[in-house]
Amino acid sequence: MVWTLDQIAKHVQGEVVGDASFKVDSFADLQSATSNQISFLSSSKYKKYLATTQAGAVIIEQQLVAEVLSNAIVVDDSYIAYAKAAMLLNPQEEYSAGVHSSAAVDENSQVHPLAYIGPQAVIESGVKIGAGAVIGPACVVKKNVTIGKNTRLSASITVCEEVQIGNDCLLHPGVVIGADGFGIANDHGKWIKVPQVGSVIIGDNVEIGANTTIDRGAIENTKIGNGVKLDNQIQVAHNVIIGDNTVIAGCVGIAGSTKIGQNCVIGGGVGITGHIEIVDGVMITGNTMVTKSITKAGSYSSGIPAESTKQWHRNVVRYRQMDALADRVKQLEKQLKNS
Amino acid sequence: MVWTLDQIAKHVQGEVVGDASFKVDSFADLQSATSNQISFLSSSKYKKYLATTQAGAVIIEQQLVAEVLSNAIVVDDSYIAYAKAAMLLNPQEEYSAGVHSSAAVDENSQVHPLAYIGPQAVIESGVKIGAGAVIGPACVVKKNVTIGKNTRLSASITVCEEVQIGNDCLLHPGVVIGADGFGIANDHGKWIKVPQVGSVIIGDNVEIGANTTIDRGAIENTKIGNGVKLDNQIQVAHNVIIGDNTVIAGCVGIAGSTKIGQNCVIGGGVGITGHIEIVDGVMITGNTMVTKSITKAGSYSSGIPAESTKQWHRNVVRYRQMDALADRVKQLEKQLKNS
Amino acid sequence: MVWTLDQIAKHVQGEVVGDASFKVDSFADLQSATSNQISFLSSSKYKKYLATTQAGAVIIEQQLVAEVLSNAIVVDDSYIAYAKAAMLLNPQEEYSAGVHSSAAVDENSQVHPLAYIGPQAVIESGVKIGAGAVIGPACVVKKNVTIGKNTRLSASITVCEEVQIGNDCLLHPGVVIGADGFGIANDHGKWIKVPQVGSVIIGDNVEIGANTTIDRGAIENTKIGNGVKLDNQIQVAHNVIIGDNTVIAGCVGIAGSTKIGQNCVIGGGVGITGHIEIVDGVMITGNTMVTKSITKAGSYSSGIPAESTKQWHRNVVRYRQMDALADRVKQLEKQLKNS
Structure with a gap:
């Protein structure tokens, strides 16, 4: 099934920039999208793909719309809009009672x-x-x-x-x-x-x-x-x-x-x-x-993140010596006070 | 199905204080029990509910029986007795072969x-x-x-x-x-x-x-x-x-x-x-x-329990510096010895 | 089903030492094997069982073959050979289409x-x-x-x-x-x-x-x-x-x-x-x-291995004091420098 950008924009409360009658049939990532597909940008991490994407349209927020070379749907929150548009394009499977x-x-x-x-x-x-x-x-x-x-x-x-x-x-x-x-x-x-x-x-x-x-x-x-x-x-x-x-x-x-x-x-x-x-x-x-x-x-939070196994072994040993280390510092403090 | 306190007391090797012919049909917490229900007290944490519980009877140990306002079944171990009484009141489902x-x-x-x-x-x-x-x-x-x-x-x-x-x-x-x-x-x-x-x-x-x-x-x-x-x-x-x-x-x-x-x-x-x-x-x-x-x-045991994410970040950094810290303490000890 | 040592040796690219026509029907550990079974040694931890095993044959690497009292199949890697021989002796269940x-x-x-x-x-x-x-x-x-x-x-x-x-x-x-x-x-x-x-x-x-x-x-x-x-x-x-x-x-x-x-x-x-x-x-x-x-x-790697619960409690406290400990060491260093 295909949808016009206009239909999608209405569904996500966005605005089309470009050809509102343009038709797409599915979502894809910016990198892999083809011209019959729509994509979205919700993380600046992927901004670099805007220049080369083949997507027929991109759901995007206002501040980045100038960088879109294809059609765009401008929205307040591109991730929410993507979620809603994806629900439109991929409705739940229907079952006959x-x-x-x-x-x-x-x-x-x-x-x-x-x-x-x-x-x-x-x-x-x-x-x-x-x-x-x-x-x-x-x-x-x-x-x-x-x-x-x-x-x-x-x-x-x-x-x-x-x-x-x-x-x-x-x-x-x-x-x-x-x-x-x-x-x-x-x-x-x-x-x-x-x-x-x-x-x-x-x-x-x-x-x-x-x-x-x-x-x-x-x-x-x-x-x-x-x-x-x-x-x-x-x-x-x-x-x-x-x-x-x-x-x-x-x-x-x-x-x-x-x-x-x-x-x-x-x-x-x-x-x-x-x-x-x-x-x-x-x-x-x-x-x-x-x-x-x-x-x-x-x-x-808690938990110690991964390190090299060699360093881990060393740190576990140090961890077990913390008590003794604290005692040594206490001892030093006493000595220094008395000196 | 209903059970008399007498029947339950026999099953759990306890003694009824109050009306042995009183009937109950199910278990409930002290807070939510109604008069046709039996409850139990196995943790002093819930002792406060004894004064207000509407339970028809309470399974309890000797030292607390005076605080029960309804009927009671006095037992050696109230949690074990609860388990056994609950098995009596809630037998396993029967299946026809x-x-x-x-x-x-x-x-x-x-x-x-x-x-x-x-x-x-x-x-x-x-x-x-x-x-x-x-x-x-x-x-x-x-x-x-x-x-x-x-x-x-x-x-x-x-x-x-x-x-x-x-x-x-x-x-x-x-x-x-x-x-x-x-x-x-x-x-x-x-x-x-x-x-x-x-x-x-x-x-x-x-x-x-x-x-x-x-x-x-x-x-x-x-x-x-x-x-x-x-x-x-x-x-x-x-x-x-x-x-x-x-x-x-x-x-x-x-x-x-x-x-x-x-x-x-x-x-x-x-x-x-x-x-x-x-x-x-x-x-x-x-x-x-x-x-x-x-x-x-x-x-x-092992594992470090949760703390605020901010503090966790700081402690993880400290953890990774333990080796260096131990070296610094060693250095201090040497200096102090020589001073 | 039974297999000769010769058949097994061919399957695992090994060499029989002893009676190549000897027959076995299954695998067992060195400790529990009987004479119609074959075993293997892949960890020196179990070497001690070679002297007493009742296994009819043992898959083993060259350097240890002298210690085998029964028949042996000598291979380059005894664990790989065991895996392959076990596949031969225990083929996947067959299903009729x-x-x-x-x-x-x-x-x-x-x-x-x-x-x-x-x-x-x-x-x-x-x-x-x-x-x-x-x-x-x-x-x-x-x-x-x-x-x-x-x-x-x-x-x-x-x-x-x-x-x-x-x-x-x-x-x-x-x-x-x-x-x-x-x-x-x-x-x-x-x-x-x-x-x-x-x-x-x-x-x-x-x-x-x-x-x-x-x-x-x-x-x-x-x-x-x-x-x-x-x-x-x-x-x-x-x-x-x-x-x-x-x-x-x-x-x-x-x-x-x-x-x-x-x-x-x-x-x-x-x-x-x-x-x-x-x-x-x-x-x-x-x-x-x-x-x-x-x-x-x-x-x-990461993670702190188990210790006694008592010691764990103490170490968790120390862990939470590391920040303060580091500050105390810093303070000591300053004092000593100034002294």
Whole structure:
């Protein structure tokens, strides 16, 4: 399908500079775009490609439009405009409502007639699935789960008993929602299971990345707020609460009963201990180890970045000698005072 | 279903203070419980809620019973008693024995007549499944696997060829047992595969969290002892041995051929190198990096906790200057000696 | 099946010392091998077992052959020879071509008549699957995916739309290829999705471990080179490029748009930030945190290894005092200069 620059500009609230009737069919990077494609510049790092790009049009901010040799769409924020234009050019796949013949749908479930259930999917009893929802191939939706309108489960996803997922969510393959939290008690040297009878409540407009796991609560529920975006391979333990619009990158682990505020941004590989609270508006950089509550908005970090293995060995030794070094400095101070 | 306090007290070896015939139907936190619910107090942190809780009864230890305004069940260890009472009130789901019509069960497998095979499950040839076992929806059990009595595979689990799983185990969705270990050999610059012909042997009473992976051995077997409890997204490499009753929290990675003792407790996000040995009774706190054998029971840690990003930058710079700093201190010592 | 030492020696380009017609049927460790088994010695650590092993034969290098009491196969590199001999003794499982009756194969797909499609698998429209390919049980292959000759998807794998996988690859259970990259843009406080319209291109001879995820590109493609070997639970974000023959151990996270060279070796648990470049021939040890491009081949590390929790507490305090310590040393230097 093709779009005129005029159509795109209207969609992103921008203005065409050049030929508004010019047609493009897809996005490409400045370096690889051809004349039937549109590109964008959102980082000055790529400015150098403006001179040579073959793109038929470029989405750009006002201060750089003079450097565009082709058509342009001038916008306030080129990255936001790119996102919106890309959604226009690449609409979500459409599914015809209905149930694939190979799906196993329990007769005591309520699948909305405008929902789609893919091949090899399993829908157990008591499940409610809203209008426009898509349950992709090989997904398993266990008893009494509720899935809201237009929510999509891509493929090979497992949603355990009683879990509630809101509207307009998007879950990627391998996601597991509502598995038992890690609840055990040591009964005279032997671990016994603490039944996990809470559930998971997921708001609207939540995206959950591939192979991410969100455990059900022990007694009360685990809760994911509206507009939360989770990347791949994140582990959310039982009774965690994540506030609205918080964004978490891949491979983060959040231990049980921790509460994370709204509008936080958490980098990849971060580890967060249990039973703490992180307030709204906190940013945590990648691979940070969080062991205590964070009570003020702001940016937090830890971790020592890579160096040559040889230097690393030396620094680790020095690190272990810090105590002794501090003692030596103290000794020097005393000597000097006495001298 | 409802239970009298008397019934619950007998189950947890406690004593009712108040009305032994009082009935409750479920557990709730002290803050949210209503009069038909039972709660418990296991941490002094929540003692303040005793005065206002609406719970119909509270499981509590002797020293605090005077502060309970409702009925109470007095026990030696309130957390253990809660776990046991919660099991009474929330028994495991029951499954009628049999094979779902959409399952693909090879005729050369031996599924016990008292086992349950869920929708879309795959049971390959040579598989043996014990009485009372539950193979949930979309699970794949490959050739010659043995699964013990009353073991439950929740959903979307893959068990690879020849793996043996004991009795009374519980595996959560997305678990993969017995995929090939990461065995490669560099043949003049090109990596060739080392066939992984060992298997995985899992004991009785083992719980394995969502999306955890346990690889098969290269030649000999990977082994998980009795009573081991593994949380979500743990990676257990080939030929790892984990001793009885050891507990491992989420996102831990254990490299190949490492042996972990009995009764260890390993926190979330820990990374453990290959070919080392950790003795019985070791505790490792979250996010620790273990690069050498641990030969004495006790608690071990590493990692620098989060600080403000500004302070982190400064400390990383200082860290890299430690070598120089130590030299300067040495120089000072020399000067002072000579002065 | 049994093999003579002569057959094995020919396969690994080695020479038999002893009875070339001696027969063995499998591999075992030196400690556990019986007389119908063959073993190998590749690390001097296990040399001590040569005296007592019951193995019928041992693959060994020239300098140690005198210490073997049984038959031996002398080779240049015993680990490579073991890998090759193990492949001979344990050939890949054979599958009869065809489609299992429970699979859901779209009529508009092209499955080669010599490919195998397992139970409960899903093959969507536009998919092309090459000769000798194996699509295991419960795998989902979404629209327009291409899978090359002799490539094997073990079980429970999801390959998303348009992804291209080369020849002779091996993917383990739970792998997800081509889920959306984590692309979001903050539109006045609300996160909107950036459509991920690139794909994933995987070369030939690639192995991908259980539950590893490789995201599709935002605009351009994510690319995995020929001969790349990925272990379990690795996260490869959108637009990452991994060069030929690079090897990555378990639990590594690689953030978006990062480029990793050829012939790199990356240890377990490493975290690599986005938009950086790592040149060819880099080795990174386990749990290292990589925040900047690495421009020279060599070995890199970071992270502080475990110590007793008590000592750890003390060192963390010292770490936080480094700034002050450096100031004190500076002060001492000044005093001494003035004295």
